[in-house]
Amino acid sequence: MTEQGTRSYSPRERMVFSAAQLIRRDGVGATGMRDVAAHADAPRGSLQHYFPGGKEQLIGEAVTWAGRYAARRVTRCLAALPADDRRPSLLFAALVAQWTEECLATDFAYGCPVAAVTVDCADTTDTARTAAAQAFDCWREPLTGALVELGVPATRSAALATLMVSSLEGALLIARAERDIQALTTVVDELGPLLDAAVT
Amino acid sequence: MTEQGTRSYSPRERMVFSAAQLIRRDGVGATGMRDVAAHADAPRGSLQHYFPGGKEQLIGEAVTWAGRYAARRVTRCLAALPADDRRPSLLFAALVAQWTEECLATDFAYGCPVAAVTVDCADTTDTARTAAAQAFDCWREPLTGALVELGVPATRSAALATLMVSSLEGALLIARAERDIQALTTVVDELGPLLDAAVT
DNA sequence: TGGATTCTATGACCACCGTCATAGAGCTTC
DNA sequence: GAAGCTCTATGACGGTGGTCATAGAATCCA
Numbered sequence A, B: 001m002t003e004q005g006t007r008s009y010s011p012r013e014r015m016v017f018s019a020a021q022l023i024r025r026d027g028v029g030a031t032g033m034r035d036v037a038a039h040a041d042a043p044r045g046s047l048q049h050y051f052p053g054g055k056e057q058l059i060g061e062a063v064t065w066a067g068r069y070a071a072r073r074v075t076r077c078l079a080a081l082p083a084d085d086r087r088p089s090l091l092f093a094a095l096v097a098q099w100t101e102e103c104l105a106t107d108f109a110y111g112c113p114v115a116a117v118t119v120d121c122a123d124t125t126d127t128a129r130t131a132a133a134q135a136f137d138c139w140r141e142p143l144t145g146a147l148v149e150l151g152v153p154a155t156r157s158a159a160l161a162t163l164m165v166s167s168l169e170g171a172l173l174i175a176r177a178e179r180d181i182q183a184l185t186t187v188v189d190e191l192g193p194l195l196d197a198a199v200t
Numbered sequence C: 001t002g003g004a005t006t007c008t009a010t011g012a013c014c015a016c017c018g019t020c021a022t023a024g025a026g027c028t029t030c
Numbered sequence D: 001g002a003a004g005c006t007c008t009a010t011g012a013c014g015g016t017g018g019t020c021a022t023a024g025a026a027t028c029c030a
Helices: A011-026 A033-039 A045-050 A054-079 A088-106 A113-121 A126-149 A154-178 A182-197 B011-026 B033-039 B046-050 B054-079 B088-106 B113-121 B126-149 B154-178 B182-197
Strands: none
Touching: A011 A033, A011 A045, A011 A054, A011 A113, A033 A045, A033 A054, A054 A088, A054 A113, A054 A126, A088 A126, A088 A154, A088 A182, A113 A126, A113 A154, A113 B113, A113 B154, A126 A154, A126 B154, A154 A182, A154 B113, A154 B126, A154 B154, A154 B182, A182 B154, A182 B182, B011 B033, B011 B046, B011 B054, B011 B113, B033 B046, B033 B054, B054 B088, B054 B113, B054 B126, B088 B126, B088 B154, B088 B182, B113 B126, B113 B154, B126 B154, B154 B182
């Protein structure tokens, strides 16, 4: 969620990206439009031009972007699994490892933008809430497919994907609060055997 | 987290309670001090008197209160388990059921205050972050003890408690975003066998 | 009763936020 | 080169937020 590649992004893309970054660090309420523009090195006047729907639209696009990013991450981790040992537990471990490393590298500054938007907007901004729901779906979909590919029966793969995302989100919360990786490693260790046992 | 019992609470207690309620519904940023006083039917002037530390202090006390409340809930659920069938899965199911019912009863308006504070303050307000960490500890401690009492070896009980809280928190997030109970029921169903299998 | 302490009431201050209005650059296209 | 479109620049506005200052009520002991 940090790397942007080498090609240059448009101001609009940068603003969506920056919004996601700031939201997942400070929450929706503490993230101002001016901050987003500044963080993206984008002109403030472009905000109303690219996002005529205002903050609501920007938040929606940011969380949608985050969902797609998470989905890409799943397929990437699946592809990176060792050819000789492709187990669901290793996929989960790889996914969590990315968050773990980021936590350590940034001193637990950043959480999940989808979680932040859900917490801050679930009962007030319906478009944001819907976008968050779609982001979760977008995230779980490739995960479900990956589990099937790894041998989990289709009847259980969706449920296990939900369990994986839930555990990851919750552990990430705890880890951020405690500034300690332990919760993340714990869910990986405890959930691993369960996931592998689901392979038929 | 809704019922207050019958005895009357002091304005100070009510403000802490109301703060927790508003925070877990709207997030920290969207919760104003004036809102808290109004929600608690407490005089606005009392805010600076009872909470000279300002919003930071109020948030801290609210999340601390929430942690203690969650802990009480654990011991209550443990005590309410049927005498003839006391399994960890049933304890977890009972805990999640409380959230599930509340979600349905309130149309998914309320989340977890500890999660909200973590998301909104983890990188900015250290006292709030610390309070959230202690709240998680306060929550997991009786849960760990309960697992031991139900036959889980002490070496694993803490890890499983972390897994339970993580899954619950994450599933609650997803449930709120989707306005659907499914994620909550899924984690209960999928985690149940794992928990019971840990009993020696 | 009188004074001290605790609590309440209210208005004001200042900073910030999201949004709008308006005008100006920069570039394409006929 | 003039029109037209995209994009940028900037100031202003109304509203809200947390906090402070100050004064008033209420309660409780000596």
